[in-house]
Amino acid sequence: MASIIISSDSSLTAARVADTIVDKAGFSIVNRGILPEVAERYKTGEDLLSKALDSPSGFLAMSPKIRQRYMAYIQAVTLEKLLPDNVVCFGLGAHLYAKGVSHFLKVRILTQPEQLVKELHPAGPVPAHKVSKMIARHEKDRTRWSRDVYGRDETNANLYDLVISLNQIEEKEAVKIITKTAANRQFVPMTYSLNCVKEFILASQVRAKLIERFPECRVRADGENMVIHIQALKRNQKKYASLVKEVAGTVPGVKHVEVHVITDFIGQAVESSR
Amino acid sequence: MSHLEVLLLDDEPIVGKRLKPALAKVGCEVEVFQDPVLALKRIDEKDFDVVVTDISMAEVDGMQVLEHVVAKNNRTKVIMITGFAMMSLAREAMEKGAFDFIAKPFKPDDLRLIIARAAEALGKPIDFEINDNG
Numbered sequence: 001m002a003s004i005i006i007s008s009d010s011s012l013t014a015a016r017v018a019d020t021i022v023d024k025a026g027f028s029i030v031n032r033g034i035l036p037e038v039a040e041r042y043k044t045g046e047d048l049l050s051k052a053l054d055s056p057s058g059f060l061a062m063s064p065k066i067r068q069r070y071m072a073y074i075q076a077v078t079l080e081k082l083l084p085d086n087v088v089c090f091g092l093g094a095h096l097y098a099k100g101v102s103h104f105l106k107v108r109i110l111t112q113p114e115q116l117v118k119e120l121h122p123a124g125p126v127p128a129h130k131v132s133k134m135i136a137r138h139e140k141d142r143t144r145w146s147r148d149v150y151g152r153d154e155t156n157a158n159l160y161d162l163v164i165s166l167n168q169i170e171e172k173e174a175v176k177i178i179t180k181t182a183a184n185r186q187f188v189p190m191t192y193s194l195n196c197v198k199e200f201i202l203a204s205q206v207r208a209k210l211i212e213r214f215p216e217c218r219v220r221a222d223g224e225n226m227v228i229h230i231q232a233l234k235r236n237q238k239k240y241a242s243l244v245k246e247v248a249g250t251v252p253g254v255k256h257v258e259v260h261v262i263t264d265f266i267g268q269a270v271e272s273s274r
Numbered sequence: 275m276s277h278l279e280v281l282l283l284d285d286e287p288i289v290g291k292r293l294k295p296a297l298a299k300v301g302c303e304v305e306v307f308q309d310p311v312l313a314l315k316r317i318d319e320k321d322f323d324v325v326v327t328d329i330s331m332a333e334v335d336g337m338q339v340l341e342h343v344v345a346k347n348n349r350t351k352v353i354m355i356t357g358f359a360m361m362s363l364a365r366e367a368m369e370k371g372a373f374d375f376i377a378k379p380f381k382p383d384d385l386r387l388i389i390a391r392a393a394e395a396l397g398k399p400i401d402f403e404i405n406d407n408g
Contacts, residue, residue, distance in 0.1 A: 102364040186365035191376040191388055193364060 002105045002187030003087040004178060007095040007154060009139065010111035012119050013166065014090040017109055017175060021088045025179045030081040030089040035074070042073040042208060049074055053093060056141035057148045064148040065215045071149050072211045076204040083197050085189045095159060096150040101196045103189040105182045108160040109174065112167055199223070206248045214244065224255035231264040233271060277301045278393055278400060279320070283313040283339060284328040284355070293326070296382035297389060300402045310334035314342055321347050324392050326385070329356040329363065337370065344371040351392035355380070
């Protein structure tokens with residue numbers, strides 16, 4: 001059966017819906033419970049991973065590059081957990097990076113405004129005139145976050161197979177719709193879609209190894225072959241290409257590495273102006 | 275060991291040439307076609323256990339072959355192969371009743387594994403070790 005990836009404007013709603021799917025339809029769950037494993041594997045702090053997922057973007061916030069690095073670590077482990085089917089996943093940004101896999105049913109759930117306000121402001125009631133402002137700000141923060149890290153707007157309905165508004169549909173009905181859709185034949189895992197996941201896993205593992213040294217790196221897997229793009233100054237290109245090959249080659253499952261080095265024109269200009 | 279009746283359809287002759295002996299090794303009796311019109315005619319004459327078909331072909335495409343096979347005998351397992359794999363095509367194939375979908379290029383063992391699964395589903399297991407957890 002399909003795996004279900006849930007995104008919502010409310011993390012509590014996403015968690016509740018996911019838990020109900022697990023209870024009613026026998027799926028297993030992938031959520032932030034994996035963060036200790038991510039932290040251990042990539043020798044980083046769990047708090048930093050949570051911050052990368054939650055804290056809004058902004059002038060004084062975690063820089064997009066640092067956030068992308070932590071998200072690369074989270075992505076590598078999350079995708080591994082998504083390899084078996086019958087999984088429901090939320091809270092790890094998977095709706096933004098698990099792309100093009102036919103057996104991933106991507107769902108966006110829009111929670112009721114009053115529920116969202118309670119979550120955003122647990123301390124107590126919010127004056128009516130501030131409610132819409134608070135929700136708009138929350139949406140703006142999340143949109144900016146997804147654009148900063150993945151260059152995509154997570155509120156865009158085109159990212160999803162199913163968008164459900166809990167303003168009109170009860171939560172238990174939403175769960176029924178999701179599980180019924182997941183049982184449709186077009187979401188059945190097949191050799192092609194499973195191979196897509198395997199390639200994503202391999203590419204993500206390689207990127208996670210490279211991203212600290214090469215934050216701009218782009219990695220694509222074609223079976224066991226990796227195609228990697230990095231940026232470097234002209235004088236470093238040979239050296240970095242062989243370093244990338246060496247590092248990528250240490251990831252289990254990688255057979256061949258092809259490195260394309262793009263000249264870092266900004267760095268080059270800075271260097272020649274010195 | 276059971277033997278499976280397989281029809282293999284691909285407009286590139288090299289595919290049939292390469293895959294026919296690979297499938298024969300695991301006990302499949304394979305009829306190879308490059309022309310989808312002739313393949314459909316043969317499907318009308320005979321019930322195959324498995325049909326392996328390319329998707330992008332002139333005149334009749336693989337989706338039409340799939341629909342034809344499913345309408346004729348939904349016990350037949352249809353495996354789609356394509357060099358132009360994408361999510362929407364994969365979903366369409368599965369929705370129409372394909373047994374599996376695989377992107378080219380693939381290794382003969384990849385197809386043998388799918389055929390072995392199809393054979394299991396038909397209750398006619400073949401002698402091929404399934405050790406892939408996917």
